[in-house]
Amino acid sequence: MAGIAGFTGYSGAELVRILSRHPAVEPVLLEFRESGERPHPLNGRELKRMPCTAESVKSAGLAAVFLATPADVSMNIAPALLETGATVIDLSGAFRLGTAENFERWYKEPHGAPDLFAEAAYGLPEFCRALVAKARLIANPGCYPTAANLALRPLVSAGVIHREWGIVCDAKSGVSGAGRKPSLKTSFCEVTENFSAYALFDHRHVPEILRTSGLEEAELSFTAQLLPLDRGILETIYFRARNAGSAEEILEIYRRAYASEPFVRLYPRGQTPDLRAVARTNFCDLGIHFDARGGRAIVVAAIDNLGKGAAGQAVQNMNIALGFEETAGLL
C-alpha cells in the first residue's frame, strides 16, 4: 500500500488515478484532521483512508508515502514519516535544491528539516536512477525542470551547446501547474482567451534546471508562461550548436542518452511534439529543428505537467525505489 497526502489537489488526484490502476500497489488516502476533504464519492468510494500520521502509516505498514503537499507541509511531516520505514516521495520543492540555503534563497522561507538534504535523492530517473533506487527520501522534480533537463543535459554533457552565447528556454504551462487553491490568477475568466508571461528570469524552478543541466545562471534565460488549458508543458529551447552541424547529430546524442529509456520519445528530424501527444501520459517528447546558418537549433520538449511533471514521475520513482517494474501503472 502507498499513502497519498494531499490527495485533493491536482497532483494528488492524479496519483490516486494512476495508483488505482497500479498492479502492485494499492492507494491509501492520508487525511489531515482539519481538512475533512473528500474526493468524488462515486470514484473514490472504495479507497482506504487513514489519518496522515506516522502512527497510522506505521501500523498500516505503508511501503511508500507520496507528499502532494506544499513545501512547508512536506518538510514538517517528512521526518516522522521516514521513521516509519516508508519510502517518502515528496512532490513539493522542499528537498530539490540540495541545501537549506538554496531553498531559502528561492522559496523565501526557512527550511524545517535541513538534515534531510543529506539523504534526499533528486528523482529524475533518467539521470539519477541509481540514487533513487536506494533512497528513503525522493525529491520529485518540478514540472518545468523535468522537461528542460531532459532536453538540455545530454547536450550540455556532450558539449554541443555554445554556452557563452546563451540558451533560451521559453516555457508554457497549463493552469493545473498552479495548483488547486482558488486565486484570481487561475480564475476561468482571467485565463480563458488570455496568455501571459510571469516570473521572467527568476522562477524558482531555475536553480533546479541549473543544478541538473550543468548550466550557469547567466547562461540561461527562462520564462514561464500561462496557457489557457488544463494540462501540459511545452518548452521551446533555443541555442547555438558547436561541434554539431545538423539535427541528425543532435538527435544522435539524444538517441545514445535515451536508448533504453521507456519514457523519452524522440521525433524524427523536423517534427516536434504538441501537448496532445503527451496528455495523460508519463512521456517526455523531444523534437529538434536545426538551421545551418549560425548553427541555430530549436528543441521542443513536451510533457504532461501532472504526469511526467509530477504524479507520473513520482510513481516511476516509487517503482524504482521499491523494486517494481519501472513502467508499472504508467503505460
Add this chain to the structure above:
Amino acid sequence: MAGIAGFTGYSGAELVRILSRHPAVEPVLLEFRESGERPHPLNGRELKRMPCTAESVKSAGLAAVFLATPADVSMNIAPALLETGATVIDLSGAFRLGTAENFERWYKEPHGAPDLFAEAAYGLPEFCRALVAKARLIANPGCYPTAANLALRPLVSAGVIHREWGIVCDAKSGVSGAGRKPSLKTSFCEVTENFSAYALFDHRHVPEILRTSGLEEAELSFTAQLLPLDRGILETIYFRARNAGSAEEILEIYRRAYASEPFVRLYPRGQTPDLRAVARTNFCDLGIHFDARGGRAIVVAAIDNLGKGAAGQAVQNMNIALGFEETAGLL
C-alpha cells in the same frame, strides 16, 4: 465610402466592425460573383453591397478599398482597382516583400503584378508614415512582423542588441490568425487543450521582420506557435544588450521612438502585457525585463492579431493615406 473585399473572413469582418463606427467613412461590402456569401443578417443588414469590380468601385467613387483576400486574389485585382483612383490597402502578403523574387521564394508561387512593387508602401505607420501618406497601394504588414518590428527596430537602430549572439523571437498566436477556411489544424477538437509549434525558422513572416528590423537572417530565430484561443499575438523576444545596462535604458529608447505614437504603449520596468490588455484594440503593448548577469533582456510584445495585426492597422493606414485623424475609429 470604403470597400471591403473578403468581408466574410475574420480580418474582413473586423474591418466591417471597425468601419461601422468610423466617423468619416462608410463601409461597403464588395462581393465576388461566385461567393454569394452574406454576413449575419441582423448585424449587416444596413450595409451597402456592390460587386467587387473596378467598374462598380469607380462608379461608386470609393475612396479606399481593403483587400482582405488571399495573396493570389489581391495581386490579380489590385491593378484594376488602382486604376479607379481608390487607395488600395492589401492585407495579404502580396506586396510586403519588396520584390517579386522575394515573394516567390517565400510564398512558392509566381507573382501576378510585379510592377506594383514600385509603388507599394509598407504600412507600418510608426516607421513608414510619410510613405503611407502618399501611397496609392499600401501593403498592410503581417501580424507577427507588426509586433516583432515594433519591439525590435528601435533597439536595432540604437545598436543596443548584441546581434552576433542572436535574437530569439518566440511567437504565439490565436487561431483566427490562420483564417476562416476550415481545416483540420484549426478544428476545435484539435486545438482546444493543445499547444503546438509550427514553421520553426521558415515562417513566411520572417523576411518581413528582417526587412524592417534590419536584422540578418542568421541572427534571428523565429518560431510561430498556436494558442488555444481566438485572438491575440504575444511574442517573447530574447537578446543580449550592449551599451545598455538596465531595463531603464532600453525603455528610454522606446520612449524616444514612440513618444508621439498613439498605438504603442510602454509598460513600467518589470511589467509585461498579456493578451487581455490588447484584445479588440489597435494597441501594441511592450514590456521589458532585464538581468544584468550576461546583459540579458526579454521584451514581451502583445497585439490583437486582427487589430494592430490586421484590420486595425489597415484602418490606421487608410486614415493616414486619406488625411483623416490617424486614430479615427480606433479608440
Add this chain to the structure above:
Amino acid sequence: MAGIAGFTGYSGAELVRILSRHPAVEPVLLEFRESGERPHPLNGRELKRMPCTAESVKSAGLAAVFLATPADVSMNIAPALLETGATVIDLSGAFRLGTAENFERWYKEPHGAPDLFAEAAYGLPEFCRALVAKARLIANPGCYPTAANLALRPLVSAGVIHREWGIVCDAKSGVSGAGRKPSLKTSFCEVTENFSAYALFDHRHVPEILRTSGLEEAELSFTAQLLPLDRGILETIYFRARNAGSAEEILEIYRRAYASEPFVRLYPRGQTPDLRAVARTNFCDLGIHFDARGGRAIVVAAIDNLGKGAAGQAVQNMNIALGFEETAGLL
C-alpha cells in the same frame, strides 16, 4: 458624471468600458477605503477617482451612481447616496424583489433598507420604462431574468402559453456571471472542458422571473448551468401553445411587443441566436421553433450577461432616467 462603485468586478469593469464611450456622461471611479484596488494602469489612467461616500458624490455633483456591489453593500450605501440627489442604479439583487420579505426568503439575509422598496423601480425598460424615467432608485434586473422575461412576458400576456402544462427554462451562463471573487467553482481547471447544472428549481433569480412574467412558481421549471466560456447567457425555453398554431403567430406577438424596442432583435422563423451574436452588445436576441404536433414551441433567448444582463442595461436605465437618448453609448 456618473460614479461606479465596485469597478473592479466584471460588471463594474464593463460599466467603465461602456461609459468611457458614452457621449454625455463621464465615468468616475468610486473607491472604498479598504480596497485600494486599481484597474489596469494603462487603460484606466485618465479616469477620475473619488471616495465612495455621500460627501464626495454630493460635492462632485454626480448625476448617477452605479452600484456594482454585493447586495449587502448596496443596501447599506444606497440610502445616503440617494440623499445626494444622484440617481442610484443598483446592479445587485437588493431591491429587485419588491419587499424585504421576498428578499429575505431568497437571499437568506436580513434587508438593511426595507423602506427603499417603495421607490425602487425594476429596471427592465421594455416593460417598466415609465417608472424608470422618474425613479431615483433603479433595481437593475438579474441576468437570467432579463432574458427569460423578454422571452416570456409577451407570450404570457397574450395568453398563448398552456401554463398548466408547465414551462421549462433551461438556462446556460458564462462564468463571468458568478463574479470575480476567486472560488474553486470558477477556477479554470474546474470549468474548462466541463459543464454542470446548479440551483435546479431554487435559483434566486426565479422570483424575478415570476414577478415580471406573470407565471406561478409551480408552472416554471428553471435550471441554471455553467458554460466553459466567459460571457453570455442562452436560455432554451419550452412550452405548449394554445390559440397559436404556428411560429409566425408567436413571432407576431413579439413583433407587436418589441416594434419600437432598440435592443430586442427577432430572428426569422426557424432561426435561433447563438452567443456570438450578442457578445459585447446590449441586445437580447429571440428565435422560435414550433412543432404543430402537440403545439410545442421552443424559444431561444440570448444576451451578454455583462451587457443586457448587467452593465449595458444599467446604462440603458441611466439614459432613460437622466433623459439621454436611450441607446447612447450602447450601439
Add this chain to the structure above:
Amino acid sequence: MAGIAGFTGYSGAELVRILSRHPAVEPVLLEFRESGERPHPLNGRELKRMPCTAESVKSAGLAAVFLATPADVSMNIAPALLETGATVIDLSGAFRLGTAENFERWYKEPHGAPDLFAEAAYGLPEFCRALVAKARLIANPGCYPTAANLALRPLVSAGVIHREWGIVCDAKSGVSGAGRKPSLKTSFCEVTENFSAYALFDHRHVPEILRTSGLEEAELSFTAQLLPLDRGILETIYFRARNAGSAEEILEIYRRAYASEPFVRLYPRGQTPDLRAVARTNFCDLGIHFDARGGRAIVVAAIDNLGKGAAGQAVQNMNIALGFEETAGLL
C-alpha cells in the same frame, strides 16, 4: 483480434485507445486503399494494419470488426464483412432505426443493405443484452439516445411520467460528437466562447430515443446544442411525475432497473453529475431533482460521447457478443 475501420476519426481513435488496453483482444487497423491515413507514428507504431476488405478480415480471422465509418460506408461494407464470420459492430446510424423506411426518412438517403435490419441488434446493453449476446451485427446507439434512453426508459416503463404533459430533453454535446471532418461549424474560432442550438425538434437521433424509451413523437421536445469543449454530453430532462411523490421514489425505480449494471451510476437525491465525472469513462451518471409543487422532476444524465456514447459502448457490446467479461478494458 478486432479490426477498426475508420480509425482516424474521433470514435475510431478512441476504439484504438480502449482496445490497446483490452486484456483479450488486440486491435488491428483496417485501412481503406484510398486514404493512406496514418495515426500518430509514436503512439500507433506497434499496431497491426491490413486492408479493410473481407478477404483480409477473413484470412486474419478477426473475431470482430468495428465500423467507425459514415452510415453509407458502413451499409456498403457490412454485408461482405458479415460473411467472414466476424461480429460487426457499426457505430454509424445505418442499422439503428429498425427499417430502411425509417432510415431513409431521417437520413435522407437510400439504404444499401435493407436485408440486414432483420438481424441487427440495437446495442444498448442495459436493455438489449440478450439480443446483443447472440447478434452477428450490432447497431451501436447514437450518443444522445444513449443518455436519453438510460434516463427515460425505466421511468416510462414504470408509468411515472405524465406523458401527455410532455417531456423536454435539453441536450448539450461537446464538439467531437460532430466528427473529425473539418467544417466551419466545428472550427475553433466559431466554437470557442460560443454556444448554439441546432436541430431543434428534428435531430436524427430523436427516432432512436422514441423507439427505445417508448415515448411518442409529439410527447418529446428534444434540442441538441453545441458546447465549447471536446468531449461529453449532458442532458437535462424535464417531466411531470404521476404516482411518484418524491425524488426517492424515482431513484428507487432507477435502483431496481440498474442494480446490476456496471456502467450506470446513480447520484444521491439532489446531486447531479457534471461532464468531468464521466470524461474518458464508459459510465452514464444520473441525478435527480424533484419539486413537489406540480410534481416536477429534472433528471440530469451525463456520458462521454466518445465513451458510453460511442467507442466505450461498442467495446461493451463486443465483450457481450464474444463472451468476454462485460467490463473488460472499460474500467
